Amino acid sequence: MSAPLSKNQKRYLSELSRRAWSKAGPELDGISEADFRHQEVAAACGKLGLRCADQNDYKLIEGHLLEKLGRHGAAFNAQVRAATEPRRLVEHKILQACQEFGFGLGYADAICRAQNHGAGLDNVEEKRLWFVFITIRNRGNGRKKAARAAANVAQASSPAGSGTVPVPVPVPEPQLI
Numbered sequence: 001m002s003a004p005l006s007k008n009q010k011r012y013l014s015e016l017s018r019r020a021w022s023k024a025g026p027e028l029d030g031i032s033e034a035d036f037r038h039q040e041v042a043a044a045c046g047k048l049g050l051r052c053a054d055q056n057d058y059k060l061i062e063g064h065l066l067e068k069l070g071r072h073g074a075a076f077n078a079q080v081r082a083a084t085e086p087r088r089l090v091e092h093k094i095l096q097a098c099q100e101f102g103f104g105l106g107y108a109d110a111i112c113r114a115q116n117h118g119a120g121l122d123n124v125e126e127k128r129l130w131f132v133f134i135t136i137r138n139r140g141n142g143r144k145k146a147a148r149a150a151a152n153v154a155q156a157s158s159p160a161g162s163g164t165v166p167v168p169v170p171v172p173e174p175q176l177i
Contacts, residue, residue: 002054010050013061017041020068040064059085090129094121097133101140111135 005013017037021028028036038049044064045057053061063078081088094108112121112132121129
């Protein structure tokens with residue numbers, strides 16, 4: 001289940017609803033603003049009102065209300081974002097995981113191709129992308145664990161109390177040609 005709408009989101013959607021109600025004024029036959037909002041939320045996502053709506057419904061409601069206001073371009077953009085939100089979320093998670101573990105996006109694409117018979121990140125469904133994300137997290141955490149273990153072994157094998165201090169080795173600066 002997705003998180004409920006925030007107060008700011010409810011406020012914004014209520015304001016859009018109020019504007020749409022004002023614009024459609026003569027056509028409403030005495031329907032109150034609250035009843036109008038409930039009807040439009042139900043038409044947009046099937047929920048009883050903004051209190052029942054969650055994050056998955058936000059862009060659907062916004063697009064529906066923008067359409068009522070005659071802002072067709074913004075409504076279309078909101079509907080597209082609503083339809084692609086789950087995929088965009090997992091793509092963002094894959095990108096974050098790659099950055100966290102120092103992998104390139106080509107690495108994620110190679111994993112995807114190996115798992116999906118040659119189909120890359122752009123050609124698989126959302127569910128398959130979650131498998132790629134989990135694989136990246138597992139491999140990255142495995143590398144971190146191995147690096148920690150190697151550091152612990154190196155620290156344990158160094159002579160304790162020998163009085164030797166490691167001397168930094170100068171690294172030559174790259175020369176520009």
